[in-house]
Amino acid sequence: MNGPEILVGFAPELALFVPYERRGGPTRAVTDGVSTLGHVVESLGVPLTEVGALVVDGREVTTGHVPAADEHVTVRAVARPQPVPGAPLRFLLDVHLGTLARRLRLLGVDTAYESTDIGDPALAARSAAERRVLLSRDRGLLRRRELWAGAYVYSDRPEDQLRDVLGRFAPELRPWTRCGACNGTLRPATKDEVADRLEGGTKGTYDVFAQCPDCARVFWRGAHHDRLEDIVGRAVAEFGGAGARSAARTPAPGP
Structure with missing residues (x-):
């Protein structure tokens, strides 16, 4: 990119996704003058599934906002619990989250799971077709535009993964009701x-x-x-x- 410079600050919860030099306070980023703020944020490492709000010079904007020179951007994390409008809350998990899938089912949460690697395009397409929230630790997968909704799973420990998902989405729990x-x-x-x-x-x-x-x-x-x-x-x-x-x-x- 070679265009207007903006000042970008990330919420502490998003530090995992950004380079070390961008943690701890706002830093300058160069844009191309035509790309949306959503594109800029993802180019800096943060999937939009993890962004709760984008605030520019004190006002909230959409991901389609095109940054202008010297704007101050604050990237906030998603609010918890996170509402998922427009459909019953259902999940789709990728091949690496089998234990989490079984535990969500144990709690009665509608959880589809692919036990084989069917590829990112197919997973994203299924998320859209069935209106399921795709859970993954693959940042690239969560950036796919055809996703209906998605969320990054922050831990590699099943116990912490379960608490993360339950705390973030607050699904209704009906233990022992699902296979x-x-x-x-x-x-x-x-x-x-x-x-x-x-x-x-x-x-x-x-x-x-x-x-x-x-x-x-x-x-x-x-x-x-x-x-x-x-x-x-x-x-x-x-x-x-x-x-x-x-x-x-x-x-x-x-x-």
Whole structure:
């Protein structure tokens, strides 16, 4: 770029995305005089999915604003909780977020997940077609224009990833209502209905079951129920949710 210079300052929450020399206070940036402010911000490293507001000389502007010389720009982080207007809140996760996908499903959050790498264009297109918020740690993917909505996942630890997403979007939590394998909605099932899908030990030990009508997988309170119950309990205690009551009576996924 070789045009008007502007002064740009980033919110502390966005420091991860900007070069070290731009952290801690406003710094000068050279524009080309025709590119939008949204383009300039992304060229400086920050995906627009992470930008809450753009303030120029004290007034909020859109990403389509074309910067003029000597403007002072403040780039704010998204507000939390972040509203997602125009559609039920649903997520789409890329291939690297499998554990997060299973935990969101455990909490009853509508979560689509690609277990294979289908490529950035296909992921972005699915986000748009199904109006799902795409969650990813791939900054390039989050810059794709065809995205309906997206968000960067700030940690590589599943526990922190879950807290990040729940705190940012405040989805309704309905634990134990979704299939961890395919995201289908579980229904109660009697032992007789699922007997042909149970091994002898499971059939003789457990009496309460649920089944996914989409993939036919059967669920029960298996040996790892306590660990899953802990994940659910901590999430419900911190972020709330109507599903707190159902957590006590619906079976956890079996092995």
